[in-house]
Amino acid sequence: MRHTISVLVENKFGVLSRVSGLFSGRGFNIESLSVGETIDPDVSLMTIVTIGDDQIVEQITKQLNKLIDVIKVVDYMDVDHVERELVLIKAAPKKNDKTEFLKLTEIFRGKIIDSGATSFTVEITGDEKKIAAFIELIKPFGIKEFVRTGKVAIAREGLKKAKQ
């Protein structure tokens, strides 16, 4: 199962290494990781996407909680939430395909943020499914490269699901 885990941490040097070391030391892979300051500049929020069965993820969240610099851990599996990821895609559609490509970008509410002699750079934001669908659709047009920010997630207001 893919889990999105948000980790509220003290904004100190070395914290990222403690968190990532916890994954690597147990042979767990991090699929994506994004870190940024929160409203309190002393606190940062990490959003980590990882894959593992329930027992592994339970162990990961407990171990994260055990780290001294970790303030709070939320596994969004149990929480109603919204999530987004931003991707920049450089694609090089052939001359005849350009209109089609731009139309698709528009449908997915992507933005062209740069264009050169041979390529466009599209900025697209969305959840996992939307981004996967978009990438799938424009693959035939020729993707040169893309970069992803990693997922960020936030809980919906007051709609906590009861734990099973």
Next chain:
Amino acid sequence: MRKSGAEILIECLKKEGVKHIFGYPGGVVLNIFDALYDEKGLELFLTRHEQGAIHAADGYARASGKVGVALVTSGPGATNTVTGIATASMDSIPMVVFSGQVPTMLIGNDAFQEADIVGMTRPCTKHNYLVKDVKDLAQTIREAFHIASTGRPGPVLIDLPKDVTTGMTEFKWPEKVNIRSYSPTYQGNKYMIKQAAQMILKSKKPVIMAGGGVILSEASKELTELAEMTKIPVTNTLMGLGSFPGSADLSLGMLGMHGTFYANTAVQNADLLIGIGVRFDDRVTGKTDTFARNAKIIQIDIDPTSIRKNVPVDLPVVGDIKHVLKDLLKVLKDEKEQWGAIRKSWLNQVDAWKKERPLTYNFDKKIIKPEFVVEKIHKVTKGDAIICTEVGQNQMWAAQFYKYDKPRHWLSSGGLGTMGYGFPAAIGAQIACPNKVVFDIAGDGSIQMNIQELATAVINKLPVKVAILNNRFLGMVRQWQELFFKERYSHTGLDVTPDFVKVAEAYGAVGLRATTPDEVEPVLRESLKIKDRPVFMDFEVDWKSKVFPMVPAGAAIDEMIFDEEVKEKSKKKLKAVK
């Protein structure tokens, strides 16, 4: 008052109640050692290797319950501590280690004697710090001691760049520690405790499995009360030896790979297993899906990550063991159950297993059996000594054949299994408990891993007794080679073993030797008379002796192998009796 970082360090240690530290000097900690030179309230014991310093601090902590403290220099001084820190981490021992570091402006430049010790020890400390400003020093030390000694204890490392310890600042001792992201759970959940009491009431064949957590939580009294009241037999993990009196009727001794037949059999037949301060290590469980196969499992532990890590648990109680057991006792007392009556048939069954296959070995008149030496140590010390061990066969025999009746009398590297731990740990324990008899039960392999600490013991007049079970082999590995590798003894024979008597004498210690069983007790008694220096006792033991029972790695814990020779003998005896 303005003070230097080095002076602040010393003030803080005194405020934390530290009296003894273990260490080794070097370039970037010169000024700290200089500040210690005139210090009366704080004694530093100079070991002969940084690993010795860490194990000594560890032994000091295990024997006394206080936080062990060590101070070493940067680079190799710091890296030499890593094995000791990992040892303490695996066994949850409270410890604060101060390492020197190159000046902050040189960090990351590959300066002379620079090592990223914070990076290296991150996975084997409970927490660690690099202090970058002398103004943060006092607060950091306060936090380190708090973290090391509360919750599930563990080692904390503080890296001190030279310019931090030479820098000056106003010193103010922070009275309170408040770490918003760290608050261990002490009180167990009331509902869970009530559930646990119900499970105990309903069970017909319960077993308590008590581990090192009981000792760390100082809960031996509560554990003993619980077991005696509810008439539940108790087995100990290696780390838990002494948490419940080993000579009590309800004691099953140790369980696991080299556990007793009756402990392993009882666990496999139990309908309820109450794990208290244990983490279900693989050496205890054997094949996990067969472990305690008929039992519901209750697990009481302060560390939520220990719960359900290795085996599924039916009822977890997160909290400090002492608190939880007190609450549990209260609930159970209200039940006014006739415990003796409801446990009778189960206890009879357990007794039958005890009689069926007691812990035994094949005594020989001519050759010293290592188990015999351990039994004699128990006899001459009246079971009241602090016993440290190395790792291997010596450790297992010491666990099996000495009965530990009190907590903090058994000091052994359980988790990491560090050879070379016992002797320096014994030095630390002797410093913590000057009036106690302290033994290190060693093998000829392990003792050579930190033999240089003889100098530390001699110069400090520490009467540590080292009983070397000398079989001229790395015995435990040899045992595995004999049983599982067709007797191909690849690199386990220690053909050149030093004359340990002469080694001891060369350092100014006493060396004794026993070559026949008759000599064992006199040698041990002789060692007890020596009060002003360490003693090495070289016991030339049967190299063929193996540790039994034994559960092969990956088997279920009731699939034990026994010493066939012993079995044959006992059969003959039985026939003779008939």
